Amino acid sequence: MATPIIMPKFGQMTEESAIVEWLKKEGDKVNKGDILFTVETDKSVMEVESFEAGTLLKITVPPRVNVPVQSTVGFLGNPGEAIPAVAAPAPAAPKKAEPSPAPAATTVTAPKSIAPTAAPIISQTPDARPQTPSLFRISPRAAALAKHSVIDSARIKGTGPEGRIVEKDVRNYLQQHGYDKLRISPAAKELAAKEKLDVLAIQATDDSGRISVADVQRAIAEKPKPLSKMRQVIAQRLTQSFRDTPHFYVTVAVDMTELIAYRSQLKAAGAPYTVTDFIAEAVVLTLQEFPDVNSSTDGKTTRWNSHVNLGIAVSLEQGLVVPVIRAAEQLPLLELSQRTKSLAEKARAGKATPDELSGGTFTISNMGMMDVESFGAIINPGESAILAVASTKPQPVVRDGKIVVRQIMKLTLSCDHRIVDGALGAKFINGIKQKLEDIELWKRLAA
Amino acid sequence: METFDIAVIGAGPGGYPAAIRAAQLGAKVAIIEKEKLGGTCLNWGCIPTKALIAAAEIFEKIKHAEKLGITVKDASVNYSVMIGNKDKAVGTLRSGINSLLTANGVKQFTGTASFVDRNTIEISGGPIINQIFGASVPASRLTAKKIIIATGSTSAMPGFLPKHERVVESRAFLEIQKLPASMIVMGGGFIGCELACMAAMLGVKVTIVELLEDILLLLDPDVRREVRAHMEKNLGIRVLTGKALEKISADGKGVKGNFGDETLSADLLLCAVGRKPVTDGLKLENAGLKTTDRGFIEADDYCRTKVANIFAIGDVTGKIQLAHYATAQGIAAAENAVQTKLHKHDTIVPNVIFTSPEVGTAGLSEDDAKKQNRAVKTGKFRFNGLGKSIATGETTGFVKWIADATTDQLLGAAAVGPHATELIAEAAATIRSELTTRELGRTIHAHPTFSESWMEAAHALHNECIHAPPKRK
Numbered sequence: 004m005a006t007p008i009i010m011p012k013f014g015q016m017t018e019e020s021a022i023v024e025w026l027k028k029e030g031d032k033v034n035k036g037d038i039l040f041t042v043e044t045d046k047s048v049m050e051v052e053s054f055e056a057g058t059l060l061k062i063t064v065p066p067r068v069n070v071p072v073q074s075t076v077g078f079l080g081n082p083g084e085a086i087p088a089v090a091a092p093a094p095a096a097p098k099k100a101e102p103s104p105a106p107a108a109t110t111v112t113a114p115k116s117i118a119p120t121a122a123p124i125i126s127q128t129p130d131a132r133p134q135t136p137s138l139f140r141i142s143p144r145a146a147a148l149a150k151h152s153v154i155d156s157a158r159i160k161g162t163g164p165e166g167r168i169v170e171k172d173v174r175n176y177l178q179q180h181g182y183d184k185l186r187i188s189p190a191a192k193e194l195a196a197k198e199k200l201d202v203l204a205i206q207a208t209d210d211s212g213r214i215s216v217a218d219v220q221r222a223i224a225e226k227p228k229p230l231s232k233m234r235q236v237i238a239q240r241l242t243q244s245f246r247d248t249p250h251f252y253v254t255v256a257v258d259m260t261e262l263i264a265y266r267s268q269l270k271a272a273g274a275p276y277t278v279t280d281f282i283a284e285a286v287v288l289t290l291q292e293f294p295d296v297n298s299s300t301d302g303k304t305t306r307w308n309s310h311v312n313l314g315i316a317v318s319l320e321q322g323l324v325v326p327v328i329r330a331a332e333q334l335p336l337l338e339l340s341q342r343t344k345s346l347a348e349k350a351r352a353g354k355a356t357p358d359e360l361s362g363g364t365f366t367i368s369n370m371g372m373m374d375v376e377s378f379g380a381i382i383n384p385g386e387s388a389i390l391a392v393a394s395t396k397p398q399p400v401v402r403d404g405k406i407v408v409r410q411i412m413k414l415t416l417s418c419d420h421r422i423v424d425g426a427l428g429a430k431f432i433n434g435i436k437q438k439l440e441d442i443e444l445w446k447r448l449a450a
Numbered sequence: 451m452e453t454f455d456i457a458v459i460g461a462g463p464g465g466y467p468a469a470i471r472a473a474q475l476g477a478k479v480a481i482i483e484k485e486k487l488g489g490t491c492l493n494w495g496c497i498p499t500k501a502l503i504a505a506a507e508i509f510e511k512i513k514h515a516e517k518l519g520i521t522v523k524d525a526s527v528n529y530s531v532m533i534g535n536k537d538k539a540v541g542t543l544r545s546g547i548n549s550l551l552t553a554n555g556v557k558q559f560t561g562t563a564s565f566v567d568r569n570t571i572e573i574s575g576g577p578i579i580n581q582i583f584g585a586s587v588p589a590s591r592l593t594a595k596k597i598i599i600a601t602g603s604t605s606a607m608p609g610f611l612p613k614h615e616r617v618v619e620s621r622a623f624l625e626i627q628k629l630p631a632s633m634i635v636m637g638g639g640f641i642g643c644e645l646a647c648m649a650a651m652l653g654v655k656v657t658i659v660e661l662l663e664d665i666l667l668l669l670d671p672d673v674r675r676e677v678r679a680h681m682e683k684n685l686g687i688r689v690l691t692g693k694a695l696e697k698i699s700a701d702g703k704g705v706k707g708n709f710g711d712e713t714l715s716a717d718l719l720l721c722a723v724g725r726k727p728v729t730d731g732l733k734l735e736n737a738g739l740k741t742t743d744r745g746f747i748e749a750d751d752y753c754r755t756k757v758a759n760i761f762a763i764g765d766v767t768g769k770i771q772l773a774h775y776a777t778a779q780g781i782a783a784a785e786n787a788v789q790t791k792l793h794k795h796d797t798i799v800p801n802v803i804f805t806s807p808e809v810g811t812a813g814l815s816e817d818d819a820k821k822q823n824r825a826v827k828t829g830k831f832r833f834n835g836l837g838k839s840i841a842t843g844e845t846t847g848f849v850k851w852i853a854d855a856t857t858d859q860l861l862g863a864a865a866v867g868p869h870a871t872e873l874i875a876e877a878a879a880t881i882r883s884e885l886t887t888r889e890l891g892r893t894i895h896a897h898p899t900f901s902e903s904w905m906e907a908a909h910a911l912h913n914e915c916i917h918a919p920p921k922r923k
Binding site: 189193194210216 | 793854856860883884
């Protein structure tokens with residue numbers, strides 16, 4: 004009997020997922036370990052490989068349909084084998100579907116490139132297209148005329164019974180909107196029809212006023228496209244945080260001259276520390292002195308975290324993820340450095356698991372390599388502060404009454420004013436500053 | 451020192467239309483030419499070759515006229531008369547340009563232009579003046595608000611070639627008074643192939659040596675296969691590809707060169723390996739301009755260079771080296787130099803090759819489409835299925851449409867066969883107008899004409915051809 008292929012569960016919290024793309028077609032031979040399809044989760048796009056060899060007999064769930072995890076998405080077996088009559092899982096079903104019997108085991112690995120192709124997203128977006136009114140709202144003749152004219156009939160006001168659009172309405176609409184003066188190349192009209200665009204909404208750029216294929220392509224490019232799941236998550240979480248959390252900001256300038264010199268010394272001796280590692284360690288140490296900053300609030304209660312779960316923001320081509328180093332206070336500097344590096348690499352390669360991307364208690368956002376003076380970050384939901392690290396630049400400063408050039412880095416702490424007041428924020432960020440400027444401390448920690 | 455609105459350097463097919471267009475728009479225009487009005491195209495390129503090819507084709511037709519019921523005895527070639535006829539045609543056209551420039555009030559200067567600064571040009575001697583008056587003629591200067599560089603290109607002659615009268619490039623080849631009995635053509639591009647066909651039709655034993663894997667590589671494989679087969683089978687041209695011509699030597703008796711293990715010998719070697727831009731003596735640095743690594747002057751789609759008041763057009767810009775492309779750029783440059791609203795020049799450029807059979811292409815080739823990962827459909831119709839072709843006995847070749855698979859838009863066309871260079875005009879206009887295959891297929895084409903082939907090929911694209919059996923799926 005054919006073996007069902009099931010939608011794997013990616014993280015503890017994942018309840019439903021959508022296939023981005025089937026990499027095998029029905030009838031394709033599948034080897035053990037071949038990638039069957041890719042799946043979009045909240046944080047990334049994962050590849051799902053086959054645990055068994057056989058032929059892909061049937062695809063029951065097309066791309067871009069949300070289905071509960073553990074549901075059957077297709078069948079594997081020998082050519083000609085009977086496929087059990089299973090109804091496709093209801094898209095985005097509110098309830099969890101029954102786990103399929105004897106599922107074909109699948110393993111999940113992250114893909115080489117996690118950028119989903121844009122095309123399938125666009126082609127499945129009903130929102131970006133003119134709404135086609137139901138048969139009741141428009142007469143068949145009117146609908147045919149609107150289609151033939153490549154216009155959006157949803158914009159037409161109907162004068163028939165109960166507001167039904169009749170042919171006369173379409174003709175009037177065309178006349179009112181200067182359709183007889185519209186000039187469009189035949190290929191441009193064909194393309195607009197294929198893309199279900201309204202030719203009356205397309206602007207010609209050529210001197211002649213004739214809409215060309217390039218104009219239609221411009222209109223296609225301007226159609227609203229859905230955000231990737233990752234961006235939607237970013238949008239939802241950061242909007243929530245910025246709306247619900249009263250932010251305020253404290254900035255200090257840190258003199259990094261000595262630490263940078265010491266780091267070069269360490270590097271020459273083969274120790275792999277980065278400036279981020281020192282900042283992370285200084286943050287971990289300071290958080291233990293100010294546990295209020297390592298807590299969170301819902302406005303009524305406050306919750307202290309016994310561990311420092313340090314998030315370090317990593318920018319990706321298609322968004323941003325925050326891998327979390329759990330119980331960072333238990334790690335010596337060297338291990339903290341190694342964990343930071345390996346987690347960041349994993350996140351960049353799209354291989355970080357959802358569990359490695361959640362549960363933070365404090366976050367560092369480092370834009371030091373982006374040549375910025377200073378910036379303020381938005382606090383991640385569930386945390387009470389975030390540290391924004393700007394670029395280190397040589398700057399004139401006053402030392403012992405003289406102007407000297409020092410390597411200066413600006414740190415900005417964004418605080419949730421509900422639990423962190425100005426004084427606490429100032430003390431906390433100065434705690435970080437003092438540590439970074441205390442070269443003897445690093446000599447002890449890094450030795 | 452005289453002051454102009456526009457100065458054009460070079461009076462070739464890019465420069466003189468630019469000058470005329472600028473004058474039409476009311477500008478005071480100067481044009482500077484160091485040799486002859488019309489440039490390479492008119493004097494040593496397009497026009498003279500076409501005069502010779504036309505004569506060669508008549509001779510070729512006479513040779514095969516017997517089967518049409520015409521007997522011509524003792525037909526022979528008097529090449530020096532052909533050359534005289536060619537020179538006459540060139541002379542007529544050149545004086546035509548002179549009168550057009552004069553009628554439009556364009557002031558002509560003869561000599562070599564060089565920049566003094568971004569608005570000032572010094573004009574000195576130049577080959578013709580020097581020949582007549584010696585190098586003693588003092589240089590003159592003019593200033594212009596805007597300057598259009600249209601200095602063109604010249605045949606590239608690789609340094610390893612011996613300097614000998616038996617080793618020539620296309621310009622010198624067109625001046626020889628007596629055809630050789632045999633010749634080697636180095637380079638299988640369109641210049642090499644056109645001259646090879648012309649010479650072969652006039653009875654010269656021709657061998658083409660091309661370093662790359664095929665001749666006319668810019669064409670789709672099916673198109674160039676058609677040309678090559680005809681050149682080899684019907685014109686008796688030997689085509690050698692994939693290796694370089696090496697150990698080239700020339701002496702009083704002839705030229706020799708090695709192609710792999712074989713030693714080739716002939717009376718003449720024609721080098722046609724490409725053309726290089728002409729910027730010698732321009733002193734671009736005085737205007738703040740630099741050439742690219744390959745010696746070209748960079749210009750954008752509005753023909754603007756990096757210096758605000760200087761434009762560049764034609765072969766010297768290193769884009770498409772065709773006279774009509776230079777003309778389109780020249781007109782755009784003139785309009786952009788005189789008017790405030792900027793125009794881009796058009797980008798659908800028909801390409802014509804006067805080999806036997808002729809070739810015309812426009813828009814995207816099938817190869818280009820593949821490189822761009824575009825889904826395309828093609829429709830082809832062979833001339834041997836066309837009434838007019840069979841009636842006139844010109845049945846070699848085909849026309850082909852390349853269309854977008856989803857919108858049916860005509861993206862490109864290729865014609866190889868009788869009158870292909872004329873036929874391509876319809877295709878260029880059609881592609882520029884963004885017509886679809888269906889519309890072209892519904893357009894009534896006169897019967898019996900060669901142009902019907904376009905309509906048939908459009909039908910063929912949808913497997914709805916009337917005059918060809920349906921393709922099996």
